[in-house]
Amino acid sequence: MHKIYDYPKSRAAFERALKLIPSGIYGHQGPAEGCYVPVEAFPLYSSKAQGSYLWDLDGNRFIDYMCAYGPNILGYHDPDVDEAAARQRAISDCTTLPNPIMIDFADLLVDTVASADWAFFAKNGNDVTTLAIMTARAYTHRKKIVFFKGYYHGVSPWTQKIDYAGVIEEDVMHNLYVEWNNLEQLREVFDTHKGEIAAVIAQPYMHGNFMDNELPAEGFWKEVRKLCTDEGTVLVVDDVRAGFRLDLAGSDHFFGFKADLICFCKALANGYNVSALCGQEFLKNTVSSMSYTGSYWMSAVPFAAGIACIEKMKRIDCPRLLDEKGRLLREGLTDAAREQGFDLHVTGAPSLFYLRVADDPSLRLHQEWVAECVKRGVFFTNHHNHFINASLSDEDIRETVEIAREAFAVLRERHPL
Numbered sequence: 537m538h539k540i541y542d543y544p545k546s547r548a549a550f551e552r553a554l555k556l557i558p559s560g561i562y563g564h565q566g567p568a569e570g571c572y573v574p575v576e577a578f579p580l581y582s583s584k585a586q587g588s589y590l591w592d593l594d595g596n597r598f599i600d601y602m603c604a605y606g607p608n609i610l611g612y613h614d615p616d617v618d619e620a621a622a623r624q625r626a627i628s629d630c631t632t633l634p635n636p637i638m639i640d641f642a643d644l645l646v647d648t649v650a651s652a653d654w655a656f657f658a659k660n661g662n663d664v665t666t667l668a669i670m671t672a673r674a675y676t677h678r679k680k681i682v683f684f685k686g687y688y689h690g691v692s693p694w695t696q697k698i699d700y701a702g703v704i705e706e707d708v709m710h711n712l713y714v715e716w717n718n719l720e721q722l723r724e725v726f727d728t729h730k731g732e733i734a735a736v737i738a739q740p741y742m743h744g745n746f747m748d749n750e751l752p753a754e755g756f757w758k759e760v761r762k763l764c765t766d767e768g769t770v771l772v773v774d775d776v777r778a779g780f781r782l783d784l785a786g787s788d789h790f791f792g793f794k795a796d797l798i799c800f801c802k803a804l805a806n807g808y809n810v811s812a813l814c815g816q817e818f819l820k821n822t823v824s825s826m827s828y829t830g831s832y833w834m835s836a837v838p839f840a841a842g843i844a845c846i847e848k849m850k851r852i853d854c855p856r857l858l859d860e861k862g863r864l865l866r867e868g869l870t871d872a873a874r875e876q877g878f879d880l881h882v883t884g885a886p887s888l889f890y891l892r893v894a895d896d897p898s899l900r901l902h903q904e905w906v907a908e909c910v911k912r913g914v915f916f917t918n919h920h921n922h923f924i925n926a927s928l929s930d931e932d933i934r935e936t937v938e939i940a941r942e943a944f945a946v947l948r949e950r951h952p953l
């Protein structure tokens with residue numbers, strides 16, 4: 537039996553934060569957004585991280601399946617990435633003129649990503665999804681953008697919904713929404729708005745929250761690509777979350793098509809702060825013509841980290857490794873569920889798996905199971921996909937499955953058949 541964690545120091549820190557920071561911890565890393573339900577089961581602050589582990593303020597160790605919500609792909613504090621970053625930090629980081637390591641990083645990305653003829657760097661995923669939309673509008677001289685329901689492309693007003701605080705009608709009045717994998721709806725939208733659609737923006741597969749994740753149906757991407765080409769619409773792939781976990785050449789390459797613009801962030805530099813918009817040659821001049829930059833966007837340390845990260849991902853064939861680990865974990869977790877008569881649905885790519893205890897539309901059973909896992913040292917969250925990192929060992933997977941089994945047993949005792 538595993539020790540049951542509690543979190544007095546996390547709670548005390550959160551009480552302090554509430555007085556000083558709006559909502560204490562904002563966004564999905566805070567307790568307000570639904571990933572951490574019931575909130576008592578979760579720590580709220582970490583004290584350190586290494587490899588596949590995270591420690592909270594109370595000294596509890598977790599096998600971390602959120603990976604900082606994606607950036608941790610090689611393992612926290614990967615020695616090769618940290619060493620490259622430290623070497624660059626000793627030379628220069630944020631300076632008046634950029635360091636040419638920026639060109640080396642662009643060169644490596646163009647060499648690595650199949651649809652990339654150039655690379656533009658920023659800091660967050662939202663910076664580059666926004667640049668992609670502005671680029672599409674500038675190039676096409678059109679206003680409308682097609683989204684797939686369940687999307688997440690960041691926090692700029694154009695990504696939000698009309699009923700969200702601070703959003704005005706004009707921010708979202710040119711947004712059009714269709715269902716994932718629904719080509720009929722997409723064709724209808726193109727027919728209704730002929731000559732008006734600047735861009736289709738999509739994640740490479742549907743990894744939305746609060747829903748089983750859904751891979752593209754056979755032929756889906758080929759047809760989306762064709763529609764965009766025929767209609768002169770820019771096809772934007774938002775690879776901020778899935779990037780490098782499916783295919784180092786880009787998730788569009790993985791699914792057999794070519795994006796016009798592709799957005800990267802999270803796994804690009806193993807936690808160092810950089811994002812990139814890559815794209816095809818015909819859009820390069822448009823991006824050049826735009827007014828778009830930021831105080832830290834040319835900092836050199838994250839470029840050094842990014843180069844080391846991509847080179848290492850290539851060396852270890854990272855996507856294959858993550859896929860294998862993800863499959864092993866999926867098998868262990870579904871077996872553990874079955875032993876106690878539960879049906880655990882594991883959807884999406886094995887390296888970015890989404891979990892749901894089925895046959896309970898209230899989702900409470902699922903939340904209870906996740907809570908019992910977290911309190912024993914496996915950091916899952918509710919209603920969001922999870923992430924595998926390359927440092928996750930077979931022993932970590934074995935321990936995870938053992939804890940999952942114990943958590944299912946607790947659930948079964950509480951909810952007898």
Ligand SMILES: Cc1ncc(COP(=O)(O)O)c(C=O)c1O
Binds near residue numbers: 691
């Ligand atoms: C698919 C996707 N797009 C865009 C973003 C926004 O990235 P950021 O939070 O770095 O601005 C995220 C972040 O989770 C994401 O998952």
